[in-house]
Amino acid sequence: xxxxxxxxxxxxxxxxxxxxxxxxxxxxxxxxxxxxxxxxxxxxxxxxxxxxxxxxxxxxxxxxxxxxxxxxxxxxxxxxxxxxxxxxxxxxxxxxxxxxxxxxxxxxxxxxxxxxxxxxxxxxxxxxxxxxxxxxxxxxxxxxxxxxxxxxxxxxxxxxxxxxxxxxxxxxxxxxxxxxxxxxxxxxxxxxxxxxxxxxxxxxxxxxxxxxxxxxxxxxxxxxxxxxxxxxxxxxxxxxxxxxxxxxxxxxxxxxxxxxxxxxxxxxxxxxxxxxxxxxxxxxxxxxxxxxxxxxxxxxxxxxxxxxxxxxxxxxxxxxxxxxxxxxxxxxxxxxxxxxxxxxxxxxxxxxxxxxxxx
Amino acid sequence: xxxxxxxxxxxxxxxxxxxxxxxxxxxxxxxxxxxxxxxxxxxxxxxxxxxxxxxxxxxxxxxxxxxxxxxxxxxxxxxxxxxxxxxxxxxxxxxxxxxxxxxxxxxxxxxxxxxxxxxxxxxxxxxxxxxxxxxxxxxxxxxxxxxxxxxxxxxxxxxxxxxxxxxxxxxxxxxxxxxxxxxxxxxxxxxxxxxxxxxxxxxxxxxxxxxxxxxxxxxxxxxxxxxxxxxxxxxxxxxxxxxxxxxxxxxxxxxxxxxxxxxxxxxxxxxxxxxxxxxxxxxxxxxxxxxxxxxxxxxxxxxxxxxxxxxxxxxxxxxxxxxxxxxxxxxxxxxxxxxxxxxxxxxxxxxxxxxxxxx
Numbered sequence: 001x002x003x004x005x006x007x008x009x010x011x012x013x014x015x016x017x018x019x020x021x022x023x024x025x026x027x028x029x030x031x032x033x034x035x036x037x038x039x040x041x042x043x044x045x046x047x048x049x050x051x052x053x054x055x056x057x058x059x060x061x062x063x064x065x066x067x068x069x070x071x072x073x074x075x076x077x078x079x080x081x082x083x084x085x086x087x088x089x090x091x092x093x094x095x096x097x098x099x100x101x102x103x104x105x106x107x108x109x110x111x112x113x114x115x116x117x118x119x120x121x122x123x124x125x126x127x128x129x130x131x132x133x134x135x136x137x138x139x140x141x142x143x144x145x146x147x148x149x150x151x152x153x154x155x156x157x158x159x160x161x162x163x164x165x166x167x168x169x170x171x172x173x174x175x176x177x178x179x180x181x182x183x184x185x186x187x188x189x190x191x192x193x194x195x196x197x198x199x200x201x202x203x204x205x206x207x208x209x210x211x212x213x214x215x216x217x218x219x220x221x222x223x224x225x226x227x228x229x230x231x232x233x234x235x236x237x238x239x240x241x242x243x244x245x246x247x248x249x250x251x252x253x254x255x256x257x258x259x260x261x262x263x264x265x266x267x268x269x270x271x272x273x274x275x276x277x278x279x280x281x282x283x284x285x286x287x288x289x290x291x292x293x294x295x296x297x298x299x300x301x302x303x304x305x306x307x308x309x310x311x312x313x314x315x316x317x318x319x320x321x322x323x324x325x326x327x328x329x330x331x332x333x334x335x336x337x338x339x340x341x342x343x344x345x346x347x348x349x350x351x352x353x354x355x356x357x358x359x
Numbered sequence: 360x361x362x363x364x365x366x367x368x369x370x371x372x373x374x375x376x377x378x379x380x381x382x383x384x385x386x387x388x389x390x391x392x393x394x395x396x397x398x399x400x401x402x403x404x405x406x407x408x409x410x411x412x413x414x415x416x417x418x419x420x421x422x423x424x425x426x427x428x429x430x431x432x433x434x435x436x437x438x439x440x441x442x443x444x445x446x447x448x449x450x451x452x453x454x455x456x457x458x459x460x461x462x463x464x465x466x467x468x469x470x471x472x473x474x475x476x477x478x479x480x481x482x483x484x485x486x487x488x489x490x491x492x493x494x495x496x497x498x499x500x501x502x503x504x505x506x507x508x509x510x511x512x513x514x515x516x517x518x519x520x521x522x523x524x525x526x527x528x529x530x531x532x533x534x535x536x537x538x539x540x541x542x543x544x545x546x547x548x549x550x551x552x553x554x555x556x557x558x559x560x561x562x563x564x565x566x567x568x569x570x571x572x573x574x575x576x577x578x579x580x581x582x583x584x585x586x587x588x589x590x591x592x593x594x595x596x597x598x599x600x601x602x603x604x605x606x607x608x609x610x611x612x613x614x615x616x617x618x619x620x621x622x623x624x625x626x627x628x629x630x631x632x633x634x635x636x637x638x639x640x641x642x643x644x645x646x647x648x649x650x651x652x653x654x655x656x657x658x659x660x661x662x663x664x665x666x667x668x669x670x671x672x673x674x675x676x677x678x679x680x681x682x683x684x685x686x687x688x689x690x691x692x693x694x695x696x697x698x699x700x701x702x703x704x705x706x707x708x709x710x711x712x713x714x715x716x717x718x
Contacts, residue, residue, distance in 0.1 A: 003391030025381040032362030072431040076595035080579035201598025220439035236435035239560025
């Protein structure tokens with residue numbers, strides 16, 4: 001029996017997608033083998049790959065002037081790929097907005113290759129908010145500005161897109177496909193799949209074509225966006241099953257009404273949970289109101305000794321993946337696209353009941 | 360209906376493995392969700408990962424002094440990882456044996472980071488054999504010697520392990536787990552999973568511990584064996600489903616009798632096919648007898664105009680994946696562990712029949 005799954009990632013996938021994958025796992029489209037048992041060079045797999053790309057382009061209205069790349073190594077590999085691909089011409093300087101755990105990792109990796117200026121940071125209040133739009137200035141000679149529109153661990157989401165003269169680079173791992181985005185304001189968008197797109201093991205990079213020619217000498221072949229773009233993301237064997245499954249998720253998203261429908265649903269789900277947390281005297285959100293994520297909702301219990309009983313009771317109630325990240329503790333409910341409204345209704349009912357019994 | 364699948368990779372997986380994955384795809388071990396929908400930090404997934412590693416250690420008798428890493432980016436990422444991880448101390452020189460398509464790719468990537476000496480090559484006879492054991496000399500100051508024990512495209516396999524004073528590095532992508540190997544003769548063994556281990560999207564590196572401390576400055580985090588070793592291959596989110604599925608393949612291999620049984624089966628399967636090819640007046644093997652691969656068997660038709668009808672007839676006979684690599688043309692039957700003896704019997708019967716009708 002399927003339970004409600006609030007895992008931050010690898011996260012819940014749409015049940016119809018898993019069901020279809022299950023049905024065709026041993027014999028895909030009557031081919032006599034699994035989709036994961038055929039060469040990526042076959043006409044059959046190329047059709048899977050091309051449809052996935054086109055569906056993603058449709059969902060996010062990606063302009064023709066952007067390449068869509070399917071890559072390995074997760075967003076973490078992109079922390080290195082961003083400076084390697086963009087520092088080749090110029091002063092090897094970049095601006096970063098520091099908004100928490102994942103921004104810190106991106107900054108740390110970029111500092112190994114050039115000069116990073118942290119132009120804005122929310123460290124002063126322990127990363128409980130997103131730095132405001134007009135509180136900072138772009139550096140001279142910055143090759144790009146990098147930010148993290150949604151911090152998966154902190155549960156902080158930007159409600160604006162930074163306006164800069166240099167290419168804007170965003171790690172959109174935990175919020176991609178949860179709302180329409182103005183792709184043309186970005187130079188590069190990248191995201192690991194395992195939250196809103198598919199299983200772990202595949203990542204997407206959406207790269208404006210003019211940025212494909214700025215790589216540093218010595219860039220490892222596997223990090224090069226140019227190599228990936230020229231090869232249709234098949235310079236070497238791609239993670240075919242993860243690509244196929246992401247494609248099924250894209251199809252499912254289109255059938256649900258696309259990212260507009262996902263945005264409405266995300267608003268509804270997160271509002272329901274935050275309203276409860278704000279009413280509660282036992283549970284609370286540590287994030288400042290105007291920066292609260294619609295995707296990842298960390299929350300704390302008034303009594304930390306109840307963490308273990310809480311997780312046990314949640315498990316018994318059929319609610320999975322509520323343990324917070326090991327770096328911050330507490331609890332967290334991730335409300336990605338594949339988490340239905342009923343799951344959040346059930347969660348709020350459980351929280352309310354737990355509070356009444358133990359609070 | 361499942362057909363016989365001779366794909367060179369992504370390749371056939373054991374049917375019982377796919378069947379188990381199918382049964383538990385939506386609800387793994389009664390957890391209420393798929394194994395691909397849980398965090399890699401959960402006790403449940405860590406148990407999956409640890410068992411996979413232990414089973415691989417058992418299968419290959421990997422000594423304690425070696426780390427077993429599960430990585431992304433395929434063997435191609437390791438073409439860069441090898442020099443990045445081993446050129447840090449010393450003269451940035453390495454020896455490579457050039458045995459065909461994949462060796463060439465490894466050499467090309469390594470040359471971007473240091474001085475590569477091709478100590479032996481089979482280019483003189485178009486890579487139709489493996490350079491002999493005693494025909495070459497190790498260079499002074501070589502940080503390592505790299506070779507490709509089995510060339511997937513050329514269908515050439517080494518029948519010996521080179522003896523060198525420096526660390527021996529092997530791209531074992533298409534032959535790992537097909538026979539026992541003396542791991543202690545190697546410094547590093549690496550392999551993409553999609554031939555003899557699992558689906559594409561995961562690779563294994565087996566690294567002697569003393570080699571974890573030789574990386575060049577600036578190594579991208581995702582290429583660092585040291586980072587991966589210190590983090591139990593979970594520095595960032597690993598490809599969990601591919602790891603799980605590879606683990607099921609390892610369990611299946613143990614149940615089949617391990618690599619000794621696989622070696623006997625590979626000998627039997629490949630002998631059956633080569634014997635037919637040598638008897639045939641229409642089909643032939645382009646590879647010199649003493650270097651013929653037990654895993655990948657390229658073969659040519661006396662009349663190239665029959666390629667298309669051949670592949671069509673093979674498809675109708677339920678034989679998949681026989682088209683040769685785009686770089687060399689012709690045909691190729693890959694006989695990895697998951698390809699049963701009956702598949703080869705059926706293939707030989709088909710070839711014989713085709714020759715009688717069209718030869």
